[in-house]
Amino acid sequence: TASGTATGRPDLATARRLVERSGTRGAHVVVQSFDILDRSVPEVMVRTLRQLGYDASLRVLPVDRHFETLNDTSKRVQIGVSPWIADFPSPTTFFDLFACASIRRGTPVNPNGSQFCDRTTDRLVAEAKQLQATDPVRAQALWSRAERRLVDQAPLVAAYNFSNTDLVAERVGNYQYNWISGGPLLDQLWVR
Numbered sequence: 001t002a003s004g005t006a007t008g009r010p011d012l013a014t015a016r017r018l019v020e021r022s023g024t025r026g027a028h029v030v031v032q033s034f035d036i037l038d039r040s041v042p043e044v045m046v047r048t049l050r051q052l053g054y055d056a057s058l059r060v061l062p063v064d065r066h067f068e069t070l071n072d073t074s075k076r077v078q079i080g081v082s083p084w085i086a087d088f089p090s091p092t093t094f095f096d097l098f099a100c101a102s103i104r105r106g107t108p109v110n111p112n113g114s115q116f117c118d119r120t121t122d123r124l125v126a127e128a129k130q131l132q133a134t135d136p137v138r139a140q141a142l143w144s145r146a147e148r149r150l151v152d153q154a155p156l157v158a159a160y161n162f163s164n165t166d167l168v169a170e171r172v173g174n175y176q177y178n179w180i181s182g183g184p185l186l187d188q189l190w191v192r
Helices: 012-022 040-051 063-070 093-096 119-131 136-153
Strands: 028-034 055-061
Touching: 028 040, 028 063, 040 055, 040 093, 055 063, 093 119, 119 136
Parallel strands: 028 055
Antiparallel strands: none
């Protein structure tokens, strides 16, 4: 691929050529993140953009301001960090974020912050949703085609998969993890 090798390693030389060909080399790019996130992820994004030939910088906002501006089309955020987890075990939890109908212009309540709109992807997703209950094998093939279109056009780039492990004793009950604070809800735990 243009962005990676068969081993999965980044191919910076090819990526630099693509940046040069795009005519965007040297452009100023601001990566927006929020203050409760570990800064290593957005800092890697800035370093990578610089390696590709961009004049990149990091802008860190309080978490509420970050999400108010990130998806608001009138704020024109170039690149932002946006953690996302599946609400339920279905591809629609992600595909609906990129539907043409999900774009809400000029408001922070915009689920499609990338403003990605591809009618073919929308059609594949709609067909997969319709077939999911009656023909899951055919639906899976449609989900795969829709995913390939989305990945190839890259309105969003997955930077990492978060993994967290908390160990609790058998005496501990009502353990609940809070992804925003990055740890357990201590006031909800009980110990026997």
